[in-house]
Amino acid sequence: MSSGLIAEYEVVQGKAKSFYDTYERKDELQHQTHYCPGCGHGTIHKMLARAIDELGIQDRTILVSPVGCSVFAYYYFDVGNVQAAHGRAPAVATALKRSRRDSIVVSYQGDGDLSAIGSAEILHAANRGENITVIFVNNAIYSMTGGQFAPTTLLGQKSTTTPLGRSAQHEGYPLHVSELLATLEAPVYIERVALGDNKQIAQAAKAIKRAMENQVKGLGFSLIEVLSPCPTVWKMQPVQAQQWVHDVMEKTFPLGVFKDRTKEAHVWPARDAAPPLETIPEILGVAHEELPEGKAEMRAQVKDVDLHVRVAGFGGQGVLLLGEVLAEAGLDAGLEVSWLPSYGPEMRSGTSNCHVRLSKEPIDSPLVTVPNVLVAMNEPSLRKFDASVKPGGWVIYNGDAFPEDCVREDVHVLALPFTQVANELGDTRAANMVMLGALLEMTGALPQESVDAALKRLVKNPRFVELDERALARGRELYRNSAVR
Amino acid sequence: MRKQLMKGNEAVVKSAILAGCRGYYGYPITPASEIAETAAEYLPKVGGEFLQAESEVAAINMLYGASSAGVRCMTASSGPGISLMQEGISYMAGAELPCVVAHITRGGPGLGNIASEQGDYHQAVKAGGNGCYKTPVLAPYSVQEMADLTALAFEMADRYRTPVVLLADGFVGQMMEPVEFQEKATVPQTPRWAVTGTAETRGNLITSLHMGSDDLEAHVRHLEANYELAAQNETRAEEWMTEDAEIVLVGYGIVGRILKAVTAEARAAGLRVGLLRPITLFPFPTRNFQRLVSRARVFVVVEMSTGQLVEDVRLALNGARPVEFLGRAGGNVPSHEEVMAFVRELAGRMQPAMTRDEERMAHV
Amino acid sequence: MEAEKRSRGLLKVDVDECKGCGLCVEACPPHVISMSEKLNHYGYRTATYVGEGCTACGICFMVCPEPGAITVLKAVYRASDEPGRSLRAEAKEVACASN
Missing domain, CATH: 3.40.50.920 (Rossmann fold)
Structure with a gap:
């Protein structure tokens, strides 16, 4: 070799490291992409791969490929790959990133994918400020499916589903995704670039790198919209298609930065470290507890009961709570219990009811269709359920007088103005507890300490605990003083 | 041992977290909303992720992402929302991604009503989405089973790499009964197939796409064999x-x-x-x-x-x-x-x- | 080879990967890329370096949609009396890996 000035050549531009050497996931022609000659996807892939190389994030990168011509992006990128359903890449990317905060997640989408079927997903991912990078390839048409109209199709542009050209009257106007998303507060960086000439291409590469860098820095959501040629569907030569991007597309979709908050954006906070596994049952409030001293003995004393209770009234009367206290107290006393809130067609016009069962035996059906105790907190509830009460059962009714047409010879009735009684105790809302007191006294089913324990567990405000305790005592007293047996 | 009185819907979440669930992505709907609410309360406390999505479509696709990342994850909904989720369930079945979908049924068709009905049996059992796939379906009848079968659902989801449906009627979701939970919390190791953004998982790919007809047939036969295995081992x-x-x-x-x-x-x-x-x-x-x-x-x-x-x-x-x-x-x-x-x-x-x-x- | 070495840059085209879209021909500022007369194995006319005049600007690489169809190399200058380093070997290695 002669000793000239030029010693040797070194590579300055070559295939990015983040591409596979050969595309083994591809069935055939594993040395070239599946894209048509002159397609913008390959060019954009190269920009992205180079950004990944330059930022040194190949191992950390997860590429979410869409549905569309770039569905096979995973053939080429030697990174973690996840292929998503049509339009859902931002949702998939959201959870990938939130699950693996150190990963760098790229949602790569076409215009049918992102601006039509995935319009909700992109809007909300952007609005949440997900710390992901979105590459939005806009070629104003559905290419993979053969050239149908897209939300980004230009006015007058022909497609297989707008054979006469897009009309504003019929299909509306081209959707300006970048401008639209830039109105949101959360996104950090939104820029529209194009592949229309050398200068634009250089700018596009810069923008894509910047969008990736933003994520590496933890700044938040970046989206780069790339106006990209589709020579095949546009029925143009590649060079002509490139010029069309520059001369025509750009008029509808002006280039530029639509949002840049990179200076003031907050870095995404690291998540709190997960607590040690052994503390989790306690965090959930389900750590195993031994029974308190004496509880087993108390439970042995509890008498054999089989209560089928229906509680009914208006919403706000404390119907559900009455039932819950009863069930909770039953559980404390060692009984089998179930509580089922009113549910279904009967839950109308503010009425409320619940089914409660207490038994020494395992509860078969938690549905109480034939109660042996009915607590009716108002007249409509009485009228609804009175006939269902089991012969020999009890009806506790909140009212001055028991409606005559509801009278049955085969059930016991305790009818009192419980709301009035509660009012005298200081709060009409305690009527439910007065009625529960009467029920407890009547059935003699549960020890007082279990009722106290249930109240403490369910009623958080000490003022109400005190009121409810008085109400329960008053209810017991009312039953004892009544003539009903 | 002291049991706790708890709603079925709440028991699902607590059992899920004990079983290592660290991701919940969902959308509110009666009568399943308590599941989302309970998840929103507890998941952040255990280092997990809760996110209310913009729709059931987005929610199930978020599960697709979380599951791809190797995280045990779940969602819950009811008939109308489950209908929207069929896209993602089919994709997850195809991509062999585990997750748990709690389906708390209500009346249908359409908006139907919010009462308890069992009209979604076919939707759950016969695969409501497109393609040759099935999902295991577990049907609890008590609050205790809501807890137990949720834990089992996560195990089965991982074992067979599939979405698993917990099909409970509104009554079982809404009612309260005494329940006890497994004593210890677990978090399984990240599966090898996951895509986690690390050097070790760089070569991994999650997809339900199989372009060749022989490829796709082999794939659905493989799924079928999985279901057969589940039939032998899991039928209850x-x-x-x-x-x-x-x-x-x-x-x-x-x-x-x-x-x-x-x-x-x-x-x-x-x-x-x-x-x-x-x-x-x-x-x-x-x-x-x-x-x-x-x-x-x-x-x-x-x-x-x-x-x-x-x-x-x-x-x-x-x-x-x-x-x-x-x-x-x-x-x-x-x-x-x-x-x-x-x-x-x-x-x-x-x-x-x-x-x-x-x-x-x-x-x- | 000697002719190539007179230029600041050098361009290599993988004729199996090139799909003949012609974007590089249009983009090249010194106009040193042309389309081949012959078709390649797949029936495309492919981009061809005319043999001199490359400035190693890299624009052809940037506009080319194929990841590895074009490799651009730049001349490395050094004094003739400098002891031979392994530069040459390195450059070769990279070029091969990219082809």
Whole structure:
């Protein structure tokens, strides 16, 4: 070799490291992409791969490929790959990133994918400020499916589903995704670039790198919209298609930065470290507890009961709570219990009811269709359920007088103005507890300490605990003083 | 040990977290919303992720992402929302991504109502999305089973790399019963196939796309083999009083509870009635049905629908015994009394007792 | 080879990967890329370096949609008396890996 000035050549531009050497996931022609000659996807892939190389994030990168011509992006990128359903890449990317905060997640989408079927997903991912990078390839048409109209199709542009050209009257106007998303507060960086000439291409590469860098820095959501040629569907030569991007597309979709908050954006906070596994049952409030001293003995004393209770009234009367206290107290006393809130067609016009069962035996059906105790907190509830009460059962009714047409010879009735009684105790809302007191006294089913324990567990405000305790005592007293047996 | 009184929907979340669930992505809907609310309360406290999505479509696709990242994750919804999730469930089944979908049913079709119904059996059991796939379906009938089957659902999801549906009616979701949980919390290791953004997982790919027809056929055959394996190992049903039962009552979910009460009453009345309650709706407990054919003279399927489970029962029995059906819909429940009357009437029609031929057949 | 070495840059085209879209021909500022007369194995006319005049600006690489169809190399200058380093070997290695 002669000793000239030029010693040797070194590579300055070559295939990015983040591409596979050969595309083994591809069935055939594993040395070239599946894209048509002159397609913008390959060019954009190269920009992205180079950004990944330059930022040194190949191992950390997860590429979410869409549905569309770039569905096979995973053939080429030697990174973690996840292929998503049509339009859902931002949702998939959201959870990938939130699950693996150190990963760098790229949602790569076409215009049918992102601006039509995935319009909700992109809007909300952007609005949440997900710390992901979105590459939005806009070629104003559905290419993979053969050239149908897209939300980004230009006015007058022909497609297989707008054979006469897009009309504003019929299909509306081209959707300006970048401008639209830039109105949101959360996104950090939104820029529209194009592949229309050398200068634009250089700018596009810069923008894509910047969008990736933003994520590496933890700044938040970046989206780069790339106006990209589709020579095949546009029925143009590649060079002509490139010029069309520059001369025509750009008029509808002006280039530029639509949002840049990179200076003031907050870095995404690291998540709190997960607590040690052994503390989790306690965090959930389900750590195993031994029974308190004496509880087993108390439970042995509890008498054999089989209560089928229906509680009914208006919403706000404390119907559900009455039932819950009863069930909770039953559980404390060692009984089998179930509580089922009113549910279904009967839950109308503010009425409320619940089914409660207490038994020494395992509860078969938690549905109480034939109660042996009915607590009716108002007249409509009485009228609804009175006939269902089991012969020999009890009806506790909140009212001055028991409606005559509801009278049955085969059930016991305790009818009192419980709301009035509660009012005298200081709060009409305690009527439910007065009625529960009467029920407890009547059935003699549960020890007082279990009722106290249930109240403490369910009623958080000490003022109400005190009121409810008085109400329960008053209810017991009312039953004892009544003539009903 | 002290048990706790808890709603079924709450028990699902607590059991899920104990089983290592660290991702919840969902959308509110009655009667499943308590699941999202409980998840929102607890997941952040255990280092997990809760996110209310913009739609059920987004929610299930977020699960696709979380599961791709190797995180145990779940969602919950009801009929209308589950319909929207079918896209993602099909994709996850295709991409072999585990997750748990709690389906707390309500009335349909369309907006239907918010009452408890079992009209979504077909949607859950027969695969509501596109393609040759199924999802295991577990049907709890108590709050304790809401907890236990949720834990099992996560195990099965990982074992068979598939979405698993927990199909519970609104009653089971809404009611409170005493429940106890597994003592220790676990978090499984990240599966090797996951894409986590690390050097080790860089070569991994999650997709449901198989372009070649041979590739795709091989893939769905592989899924099919998985389901067969699940059928061998995971099929569950409860039988009660079936040993000598002539009338076998069949129902799942809350109906199973009602049928228990009916069985007890029928036995007390001297009728030879038993209960067969499928716990896994897919895989279906076909063998349990076939075993009972020798004794049972008739099967009575009770559902809160116009008849969906009954089709699988007929398939399982393959004509060997008659199948009667009692169904209510719209949120109406076949009450204990209604079923009991049906059973009495049926028993009356069955008189006299078995003929000699039937006796001989029964003992073949 | 000697002719190539007179230029600041050098361009290599993988004729199996090139799909003949012609974008590089249009983009090249010194106009030193043309389309081949012959078709390649797949029936495309492919981009061809005319043999001199490359400035190693890299624009052809940037506009080319194929990841590895074009490799651009730049001349490395050094004094003739400098002891031979492994530069040459390195450059070769990279070029091969990219082809």
